[in-house]
Amino acid sequence: MRFDGFSKIVDKDWIQDDVVMISIERVAEMGEIIPGQFFNIQASAAGYPMLRRPISVSGYDEKTVTFTVKVLGAGTKQLSEHRVGEVIKLMGPLGNGFERVKAKKVLIIGGGIGVAPMKGLIEKLEQPSSEIDVILGFKDHPYLTDSFRTRCQRLALFSETISGFRKGYVTEALEEWIKTTAYEMVYACGPLAMLRRVAKTLNEAGVPVQLLMEEKMACGIGACLVCTCKTKKDDFNFKLSRMCKDGPMFYGSEVIFDEN
Amino acid sequence: MKTNLCVDLNGLVLKNPVTTASGTYGFGREYGEYLDLSLLGAISVKGLTLEPREGNEGVRIAETPMGMINSVGLQNPGVHAFIEHEIPFLRSHDLKIIANINGNTIEEYCEMAQILDHADVDSIELNISCPNVKNGGLAFGTNPKVVQEVVSRVRKSTSKHLMVKLSPNVTDIKEIARIVEAEGADCLSLINTVSGMAIDIYKRRTVLKRGSGGLSGPAIKPIALKLVNDVYHTVKIPILGMGGIATHEDAVEFLLAGASAIAVGTANFSNPKAPVEILEGIQRYMVQMGYSSVTQITGDLK
Incomplete structure (x- = not known):
């Protein structure tokens, strides 16, 4: 049980x-x-x-x-x-959680409260065999950053409102960094709009990304079918996967992001 | 004192009166990791359709005061996959299998009933709340003439125990219940969800993409209880009562109102052990009140 x-x-x-x-x-x-x-x-x-x-x-x-x-x-x-x-x-x-794969160069992206599970992840990624870069974005004051700072090679911090941090979207740092670094695995969690952009950027670059998605849930164990994630099926079709049971982690290459 | 929990729903004999409601329990697999499914009297499985369905896209749930509105859209693997993959799993437990069927047309209902007639299920639950494609999408269960026709024809399509699930979204549920009984249903289950709506005031849109959905949970319990009592006084066939049952006190209320057995639905979401806790509570109530058989509680209102 x-x-x-x-x-x-x-x-x-x-x-x-x-x-x-x-x-x-x-x-x-x-x-x-x-x-x-x-x-x-x-x-x-x-x-x-x-x-x-x-x-x-x-x-x-x-x-x-x-x-x-x-x-x-x-x-x-x-x-x-x-x-x-x-x-x-x-x-x-x-839920399934992240697949922790052996990779030399890893990138972690977190946005808002989506930083929380990424803290749990970085604390459990194998060290020091992989080099980890981190991009975190917040609306206001950054939080939970210490766990990342002590474990990463590079850290980019964004804030929409607080001075002293980068302004803009976390995807700006992502687009810069993937030009010079060959990441073998990217992990991301944050608002849907952020995940959509992250997935698009990395899918185009051919870099695998694990997205931790979010949806309103009821039972949480895959019985009630009220939380769904639209995912690819075969070449042309889609299916509605259970966010809570089949996810909440889906690869960027399998998620279909509808424009509302 | 020994308590007899066995109930006979006019041919469908359950070892105890606690079942789980269709659409809230999948095919039992997920909840089997949280309780012993053999403790249940029956499982009414996820609503089945002739062909597999992906269900509705977009937001499928809106939480409301002591309830929730769902708009899942009958996502299910189809009746054939159910027979092949889910019946063997369910049969490995000591419980009765109720196959909940849904159709776009009366012909589809009949075809499913014929298919299930040869399958290893203990009862067929006819969900007449589905939109009738040939009648502008109005639910089958709201039009007495259509109810008469669909029940009559499904009855002729199967010799299995036939249960008809009544919608609360009707002017007079007693009239519908009378028709369903007259057309040969063995048992009634009620109530299905109540039509409801929720609005996001900042997006100025309905929360659910399809506008409205089915309200369930404790919010609808008083409505369900009243309708069960109304139907109890109208028909002779037994009633499987449901609608917002979350505790054993709720369950006993339904029995007293006239139900012979009960189904736990939305409560499973907030408490996966709810059916077992409810069953234990009913037994304590029986000892406390001096009932030796659960059948004595049915309709025992002063």
Whole structure:
């Protein structure tokens, strides 16, 4: 049986006005965790909102699992209000997660709260056999950057509003860097518009990219079919893959990005 | 005290009254990793169509107060793939298989019923909430004459146990229930989802690409309960009750209102162990209230 149960919050740290890191005890029944996987978490024991919230893992060790939650609506707000020592109900890890492949040159791209699972990834990528470059983009103040800074060769930081950081899109750095560096694998998570541009750029350059996608979910285990990712099927057709179960990681070469 | 949980839905005998609702449970595989499927009385499988369907593109869910609106669009592998790949898996568990069928036309319903007549399923659940292609897309289940025709013809297409799933989106569900009973259905299941809509006020668009969808979850429970009670007083065939059941108290309410068995649907999404917890709760309730058989609860309203 897979894990669906309770775990105690052991640490909590607000790193932005609306972003909180919550660490829980790693329960044995959770089994192996892969970066890029998520847990489906009950926002409140009171049962409202009704559906659980899928939150990706932003770090883990033998004793704890950490989530970095951006408060966006009623569910994430309730999640963020739990205190250290309280227990939360959750199931997981869920989804496929990233494929960690052996590669000499690796690029990691994160945008907004999409930086959270990339932190979980870089902490678990084999060192020092690969050289890792990182591009992170934020609307306001950058966060979670320390984990990347200590593990990467090159780091580009973008912010739309804060001076001292690069302005513009993360794809600008991507387009510069792929001219001079032969990346063997790229990992990316962020807003849909960013992932669309990243996939387009890398597909054209023939560089493999693993995209960690996002969608509103209900069951989180592939039964209810409310979260989909449009993917290629044969040469001319498409299929609607299950974001939660077949993903949330899809290769850039298999995703079909519709213009709205 | 020993409690007898067995229920007989007019030929479909379940070892206990807790089933899972079509469209919420796939073919059981995913939930089988969270509970022992053999604890369930039955699974009503994901709505089947004659041919495989990819379902609707775009946003398929809108969460609402204590509920959700879905617009999945019957994504399913088709009746043949179901028979080949899913029945063997389901049969490896101690549960009854209810095949939920959906058609664009009455002919399609009949063809599916004929195909399933030779398949190893225990019951066919006729979903009459589908849009009728030949009638401008209006749901089959809303027009009494069409209901009469589709049930009559599907009844002639199969000797399997036949259950008809009623839509709440009708003027008088009692009239529909009477017709379905008269045309030879063995059992009724109700309610299907309630038509609903959600709007994104900043995009000024409906959240769901198709505009509206089916509302489910605790939000619809009082509606479902009332309709189950209405139908209970109208027909003699047994009722499989559903609509927002999340706890054993909810389940007992449906039994008291007149259901012989219940289905857990949307609650599975927020609590994959809900069916088992509900079954255990019903047993505790029976001991507490002095019921030796779950059949005694049905309609036992003062």
